[in-house]
Amino acid sequence: MSSLSLKRYLALSGLLTAASAACISSGDQNTINTALSSGGAGAVVQLCPGATILITDTINFSADNQEISTQGYPTDSSRATIQIAPGNTASTLITGKNNGIKIRNIQLDGDRPNNGLQVGGGANIEIGGLSSGQVVDHVASRNPRGWSCLHVIGSGSDSSPCSNATVTNNDIGPCGQEGTDADGNGLWADGVSLDCTSSLVQHNTITGSTDGGIVIFGSPGSTVDSNTITSSATEKGFGAINMVDGEYSGSYSGVKVTNNVITGTKLFNLGIGIGANVWSFNDPYLLSGPATITGNTIKGSVAFPIAINGWQDGLTVTGNDVSGITTPRSNFADASQCDAGIQTLFNNNDALVYYPAGVIGAQTLQSGFVAAPSNVTNFLCTSEPLPNSVSFTPNSLNIVSDSPPFANLHGVIIQYQGDSNIVAYDTTNPNGFSPVWASGHTVSSCGSPSLCRLSFQGDGNFVSYFNNTPLFTSGTSGRGAQMTCLNTAPYIQIFDASGAVIWDTTDST
Numbered sequence: 335m336s337s338l339s340l341k342r343y344l345a346l347s348g349l350l351t352a353a354s355a356a357c358i359s360s361g362d363q364n365t366i367n368t369a370l371s372s373g374g375a376g377a378v379v380q381l382c383p384g385a386t387i388l389i390t391d392t393i394n395f396s397a398d399n400q401e402i403s404t405q406g407y408p409t410d411s412s413r414a415t416i417q418i419a420p421g422n423t424a425s426t427l428i429t430g431k432n433n434g435i436k437i438r439n440i441q442l443d444g445d446r447p448n449n450g451l452q453v454g455g456g457a458n459i460e461i462g463g464l465s466s467g468q469v470v471d472h473v474a475s476r477n478p479r480g481w482s483c484l485h486v487i488g489s490g491s492d493s494s495p496c497s498n499a500t501v502t503n504n505d506i507g508p509c510g511q512e513g514t515d516a517d518g519n520g521l522w523a524d525g526v527s528l529d530c531t532s533s534l535v536q537h538n539t540i541t542g543s544t545d546g547g548i549v550i551f552g553s554p555g556s557t558v559d560s561n562t563i564t565s566s567a568t569e570k571g572f573g574a575i576n577m578v579d580g581e582y583s584g585s586y587s588g589v590k591v592t593n594n595v596i597t598g599t600k601l602f603n604l605g606i607g608i609g610a611n612v613w614s615f616n617d618p619y620l621l622s623g624p625a626t627i628t629g630n631t632i633k634g635s636v637a638f639p640i641a642i643n644g645w646q647d648g649l650t651v652t653g654n655d656v657s658g659i660t661t662p663r664s665n666f667a668d669a670s671q672c673d674a675g676i677q678t679l680f681n682n683n684d685a686l687v688y689y690p691a692g693v694i695g696a697q698t699l700q701s702g703f704v705a706a707p708s709n710v711t712n713f714l715c716t717s718e719p720l721p722n723s724v725s726f727t728p729n730s731l732n733i734v735s736d737s738p739p740f741a742n743l744h745g746v747i748i749q750y751q752g753d754s755n756i757v758a759y760d761t762t763n764p765n766g767f768s769p770v771w772a773s774g775h776t777v778s779s780c781g782s783p784s785l786c787r788l789s790f791q792g793d794g795n796f797v798s799y800f801n802n803t804p805l806f807t808s809g810t811s812g813r814g815a816q817m818t819c820l821n822t823a824p825y826i827q828i829f830d831a832s833g834a835v836i837w838d839t840t841d842s843t
Contacts, residue, residue: 357382357405362419363389371396380405381414381440388419395430395461402428403438409472409503417443418479425455425479431463431487441474446510453519455480462487462496462530469500476507478523481545483509488529488551492582496530501538508542512570522572525563528553529581535561542566547574547596550589552582552621557590564597565635572714573604574636578613580621587647589625598635598660601667603714605632608651610644611692611711620694624648632685633658635666637716639685642699643692643709650698656685664719670745672715674764675708680716720744725818728792735786741819746770748819748826753777754786754798754805758825758839771825771839773798775806790817796828796837808837 358365359382366387369379375397381387381404393402393416404414418424427442442458458478461468468486475483483506486499510523525543528535529551535558540547547563550556558575565571574596577586596605607613610621621644628650632639639656642649660666661683669680679687684704692709724741733740736752747767748758756773777800780786785801794814798806808814808828815831824838 355380357385358387359385361387363387363391363393366393366402367396370394370400370402373400375399377401378403381416383408383412383414385414387414387416389416389424389427390419390422391424392426393428395428395432395435398432399434400430400432401436401438402440403436404440407439407472409439411441413439413441413472413474415441415443418445418449420445420448423452425452426460427458429456429460430468431461431465433465434467434469435461435465436469436471437461437473438469439472441476443476444478444480446477446479449479451515451519451521452479457482457485457524457527459484460487461485462489462499464489464491464494464496466497467499469502470504471500471502473504474506475504476509478509480523481510482524482527483507483543484525485527486530486533488581495582497532499528499530499533501526501528501533501535504538506538506540506543508544508566508569509540510544510569512544524549527551528556528558531555531582533557535559537561540564542569543571543574544569545572546576547571549576549579550586550591551579552585553589554582554585555588557592558594559590560593562595562597565599565602567599570601570603570718571598572602573607574602574632575606575630576604576613577606577608577621577625578610580610580619584610584619584621586621586623586625589623591625591627591630593629594631596630596632596636596639598633598666600635601716601718602636603638603716604641605636605639605656606630606641606654607713608640608642608645608649609692611689611709612641612643612713614712620644620646620692622647624650624696626650628653631655631658635660637663637667637669637680638687638713640687641710641713642688643706643711645692646694648696649693651703652698652700654686654700656702659685667716667718668720668744669716670720671717671742671747671761673708673710673712673766675706675710676713676715677762678707679704679710717742722822723818723820725816726790727816728790728794728814731788731790731817733788734784735780735788736784740788743819743821746821746825750786750788750798752780754780754800756788756798756806770823773806777805790814794828796826808841810837
């Protein structure tokens with residue numbers, strides 16, 4: 335046998351050995367990591383169908399062209415599951431920054447419902463880096479303890495970027511929850527977070543993302559095509575497809591977002607957000623194209639199907655269908671706490687909006703786009719329909735100063751401020767939030783941690799304290815049975831057990 339033939343025989347023998355190796359039916363991250371490290375470049379580590387592998391730390395690819403998959407490559411619930419075990423601080427299940435690695439036909443579960451949020455934790459999948467040709471295909475990723483179900487991270491160098499990642503045929507979600515925890519940590523999470531050039535995100539089903547469904551961090555030359563993105567029925571999602579971040583010096587050159595189907599179930603604030611100023615004014619520069627957004631379908635409960643502000647150097651937005659958006663928007667959302675410009679667009683049920691001064695250079699926008707009346711930003715401000723009142727029973731309201739509003743109402747918020755003042759604000763004033771009632775009891779030294787607190791006490795008294803000394807009191811001790819906050823004057827009322835009003839804000843305190 336010639337030397338060349340021997341090499342070919344040995345190479346083929348190695349492939350057959352890898353393909354026929356026994357699948358892993360039990361173990362933990364060490365079992366899989368050992369198989370990867372001992373197998374070297376090109377190792378294929380397969381899990382047995384139906385297996386559940388509980389891990390307490392991360393699985394790490396160790397060489398180029400390695401693969402983790404389920405034997406037989408099933409696409410249903412028989413795919414092997416890797417899940418974070420209870421009682422540890424792990425958040426990322428699989429990571430790797432090697433060329434050509436593949437994650438195929440498995441299920442990944444951070445099990446947040448049981449393990450909880452891991453503050454500062456990573457995505458279920460963290461790949462990318464200074465690499466090329468990575469693949470995630472037919473993978474289910476759900477319940478991340480960190481900020482994303484799947485993250486293809488950039489290399490940190492625009493001159494040597496992550497490139498040519500393929501994210502296809504995956505079922506993603508649920509990812510995160512809306513809102514914050516008791517310590518103010520955001521509970522939301524992305525579906526797919528793409529920070530890699532010339533990449534493909536295609537034929538994925540993303541259900542229940544609460545931050546972005548697909549977030550494109552620049553990623554010049556990438557295509558996001560034919561994905562189905564649906565918001566949760568119980569949790570609000572910020573945006574379905576986001577083009578709002580400034581990586582790669584803000585370049586989205588050659589990015590194509592095509593033929594995706596976006597459906598708001600409970601609520602998406604945004605369908606497709608385009609530009610540095612759509613979420614905030616955080617980016618130091620406009621984002622830039624040329625980029626193409628075409629052939630997408632947006633329907634259901636989406637407050638703003640497409641919004642553009644903060645873009646330059648080429649943008650084509652054509653052939654997108656927004657005819658299936660629920661109208662009027664007030665059936666599923668509330669914009670009374672947004673700024674005046676956004677409130678106007680919302681109340682007019684405008685689906686395609688842009689700020690003309692915020693789109694610079696070549697642009698082709700489909701018919702139906704409406705110019706915003708002002709430099710609108712923060713399209714995340716809409717919420718589910720807000721109530722006209724909210725009630726508290728004794729001892730159900732106990733907060734410190736500078737907490738979020740304790741009453742979020744349609745057109746009004748009521749907040750315990752950092753100076754211990756209790757203030758009701760009209761949020762519909764076109765000149766900004768305006769106070770409509772205040773307790774007027776203030777101090778300048780609440781401090782941190784705060785010495786100021788507000789309580790509708792167990793005895794039925796509504797009291798603010800500084801260093802345990804009362805500042806404001808309703809004088810309803812022994813009588814108050816319910817406190818109700820309203821979006822009309824008198825804004826706060828206290829009732830006795832018979833339902834009679836025994837105090838409101840017009841009374842002396």
